[in-house]
Amino acid sequence: MTDQEKLQKALDDLRSATGLDLHLNAEDSRDPEQTLSQLRQLSSAYKEKYNRDFFLQSILGEAVSRPEIDARASRFHIDAHGERRLFLIASRNVMDENFIELLKNLFPSSHKYFIVRMDGQRIVLISPCKAPGTDDAELTARTVVDTISSELMTSVQVAYSNLFSHLSDSAEAYSQTRLAIQIGRVFYPEYAVIPYNRLGIGGLIYRLPPALCENFLREVFGVNPFDALDEELLTTVSRFFQNNLNIAETARQLHMHRNTLIYRIEHIQKMTGLDIRIFEDALTFKLATMVINYLHAKKENSYE
Amino acid sequence: MASLSLKGIEKVYPNGFVAVKDFNLDIDDKEFIIFVGPSGCGKSTTLRMVAGLEEISGGTLEIDGKTMNNVEPKDRDIAMVFQNYALYPHMTVYDNMAFGLKLRKVPKDEIDKMVREAARILDLDKLLDRKPKALSGGQRQRVAMGRAIVRNPKVFLMDEPLSNLDAKLRVQMRIEISKLHERLGATIIYVTHDQTEAMTLGTRIVVMKDGLVQQVDSPQNLYNNPCNLFVAGFIGSPQMNFLDAAVTIKGQDVSLQVGSYTLKVPASKKKALINGGYDGKTVVLGIRPEHIHDEESFLVQSPDSIVESTIKVYELLGAEVYLYFDVEGTQVTARVNPRTPLRNGDKGRFALDMEKIHFFDKETELTITD
Numbered sequence: 001m002t003d004q005e006k007l008q009k010a011l012d013d014l015r016s017a018t019g020l021d022l023h024l025n026a027e028d029s030r031d032p033e034q035t036l037s038q039l040r041q042l043s044s045a046y047k048e049k050y051n052r053d054f055f056l057q058s059i060l061g062e063a064v065s066r067p068e069i070d071a072r073a074s075r076f077h078i079d080a081h082g083e084r085r086l087f088l089i090a091s092r093n094v095m096d097e098n099f100i101e102l103l104k105n106l107f108p109s110s111h112k113y114f115i116v117r118m119d120g121q122r123i124v125l126i127s128p129c130k131a132p133g134t135d136d137a138e139l140t141a142r143t144v145v146d147t148i149s150s151e152l153m154t155s156v157q158v159a160y161s162n163l164f165s166h167l168s169d170s171a172e173a174y175s176q177t178r179l180a181i182q183i184g185r186v187f188y189p190e191y192a193v194i195p196y197n198r199l200g201i202g203g204l205i206y207r208l209p210p211a212l213c214e215n216f217l218r219e220v221f222g223v224n225p226f227d228a229l230d231e232e233l234l235t236t237v238s239r240f241f242q243n244n245l246n247i248a249e250t251a252r253q254l255h256m257h258r259n260t261l262i263y264r265i266e267h268i269q270k271m272t273g274l275d276i277r278i279f280e281d282a283l284t285f286k287l288a289t290m291v292i293n294y295l296h297a298k299k300e301n302s303y304e
Numbered sequence: 305m306a307s308l309s310l311k312g313i314e315k316v317y318p319n320g321f322v323a324v325k326d327f328n329l330d331i332d333d334k335e336f337i338i339f340v341g342p343s344g345c346g347k348s349t350t351l352r353m354v355a356g357l358e359e360i361s362g363g364t365l366e367i368d369g370k371t372m373n374n375v376e377p378k379d380r381d382i383a384m385v386f387q388n389y390a391l392y393p394h395m396t397v398y399d400n401m402a403f404g405l406k407l408r409k410v411p412k413d414e415i416d417k418m419v420r421e422a423a424r425i426l427d428l429d430k431l432l433d434r435k436p437k438a439l440s441g442g443q444r445q446r447v448a449m450g451r452a453i454v455r456n457p458k459v460f461l462m463d464e465p466l467s468n469l470d471a472k473l474r475v476q477m478r479i480e481i482s483k484l485h486e487r488l489g490a491t492i493i494y495v496t497h498d499q500t501e502a503m504t505l506g507t508r509i510v511v512m513k514d515g516l517v518q519q520v521d522s523p524q525n526l527y528n529n530p531c532n533l534f535v536a537g538f539i540g541s542p543q544m545n546f547l548d549a550a551v552t553i554k555g556q557d558v559s560l561q562v563g564s565y566t567l568k569v570p571a572s573k574k575k576a577l578i579n580g581g582y583d584g585k586t587v588v589l590g591i592r593p594e595h596i597h598d599e600e601s602f603l604v605q606s607p608d609s610i611v612e613s614t615i616k617v618y619e620l621l622g623a624e625v626y627l628y629f630d631v632e633g634t635q636v637t638a639r640v641n642p643r644t645p646l647r648n649g650d651k652g653r654f655a656l657d658m659e660k661i662h663f664f665d666k667e668t669e670l671t672i673t674d
Binding site: 143145150155187 | 317319404463514515
C-alpha cells in the first residue's frame, strides 16, 4: 500500500467515525508516517469517547473494565445495570448493511436495544428483559429468524445467552452464544434457534478434549473409526434411532423389507460389536456418532 | 404465476438426521397446496428447501421447468410469510409494506404503485398511515401478508402464518387467505399442523409424517379414502375410531369379531377382505364418529352392527354432541344429534354404519382395498 493509500484509508476511517471530511496529500506532508499515526489516534480517541458501537464492541471483547463501563456507559445514556439477554445472529454468508437496517427497525428503541456488528457474519443484539417471568427469548429469536428469512431471503442461526444483570457480563454472554452457535452447527444443524442453556449432550461432548474422543472411538470402532461405516448405514441407523429402535416402522419408512433392515443392523454388529437393538449399545453408538460429527467438524473447522 | 415440480427431494443434515425423504410432487399453476403433519414431520423443511433457505441434499426442484436447486433464494421469485412475523413498530402500514422493496433498491414510484395495489387487495387502503399499535390482530396479519404481496412473486410460501393468532381470529384469517388466493390467482404452498386449516384452505393436501409423504389428495378424498392408519387418524376431528377386529370368512359371508360383538360386513366391503386373504386375521376397523348412531330408526335398520356401552363423557357443542364410551376396552367417540337422551352414566346402544367403515392391515397399517 502506498503512503497516499494509507493516508486515504485513515482519512476515510476518521470521516466514518467523526463526520470530519479532511483532504490531505501524502506528498504535502513532511512526515507521512507521523501524520498517519496522528490521524489514527484521533479516530481511535473519538471512537472511544463518542462511538457507542465501538464502546459496546469493546465491552464484548472484554477490553473494558467494570468501573470503566459504569463511567463510560452514562456518557452514551446507557444504564449499565438491568436484566438483559444477548442474541447472536450468525450466518455463513456475509451479512450486509440491510441486516443492521432491518434489526434497527425491528428493535427501534436505541436506548433499550443495542445492535452491534461483530464481523461480517455475526451481529449481536442485546435486549432488555421486560419483567421477571415475561421474558420470551425464544419468541424474540424466532422473530429475528423469520423476519430475516422473509425480508432478506437469507437463513440465519440465532443463539441466545442466559440473562445477565450488568453490561460487564455481556462479554461472558457473547462467549456463551458463540459456543452455542458452534455446538449448534455440529450437533443441531436442523435448528435455527439455539439457546445456550439447552445445549444438551452436544454441549457435553464439545467440551471433551479431542484425544479423549478419539480414544473413545477406538474403543467402539477399532483402529479406523471414520471409515468403519458408510453413509447409507449411518442413515439407516439415524432413522432407526429417530423411530425409537422400532424395526417395523423404520423398515416401512426406508421402503425396505424388515429382514433387510435386520441384516444391516447385524452387519453393524459384526463391524462394531454393538447390537443397536439393545438400548445400552444404541446409546453407545449414538454417542459415538455424535463424537464422530464433532471430530469431523473440528477437522474441517466447519463450525466457525 | 408458476408451476413447481419436486422430484425425489431429500434433506439429510450433516449429523445424519433425515428430515425429508423422497418427496415427489407436481404443483400446478394457481394451486393452493397444503403441507400438513405433526411437529417434526419435515413440512417446514420442505418449504424452506423450496424457498432456498435450506440446501437440498438430493433430488430436483423445478419452478416453471427450470431447475432451482442452486439458485439463490432472492432469485427464485418467491415470497414468504412466517409464523413469527413482526411488524416494524415505529413504521406506518405503508412503510412496513415498502421496507423490503426499499432494501432491494426498487425505485420509489414503483414501490408506491406496488404498495397501493397490495393495500387495495388486502383492504388496507384506509389504514396506510396507521402504525402497528393502532391495528387489530387481523389487520396486522394482513400487513404481514402485504409485505409478501408487494413483491408480486410467482409463488407464495406460508409457514404456519396463523399459528400465533387466537382461535377466533384464526377462523377469520382463514377466510381472508382463501379470498386472497382467489383474488391473486397465485400458487400457494401453505404449511400447517392444523388439519382444519388444511381441509378448509387447500385444493390439495400433502400429509406428511417422519419426513415421508403419506398421501397427496383433495381434502374430500383424504377424508373419505385415507391410504393408511396415520392419515385416517390425523384427518378429521374428533379423529376416526379404531377397533381391533378378527375377520371370519365363510363363503360369501364376512363377519368381524370385536370382543364379544359380531358385526356383519356389507357386500360393498367384503371383497377387499376376501381378496386380501384376511380370513382368521385381525385387522383394524376404522369408523368416524359421525357414522356411529344412537337414533332408534338406525338401530332398527342395523341389527347386525350394534354395540352397547355406558356413556363416560357427554359433551354438548351446541349443534352436536360428542359421546365418549368404551367398546371392549377401547375408547370410542360418537358425534350425535343434540336431542339424544343419553347422558353421563347412561347405558346406550349404538349402530355402526357398516357402509362407511374402513379396514387397515394391522402390520403394514395400509388401507385394505379391493
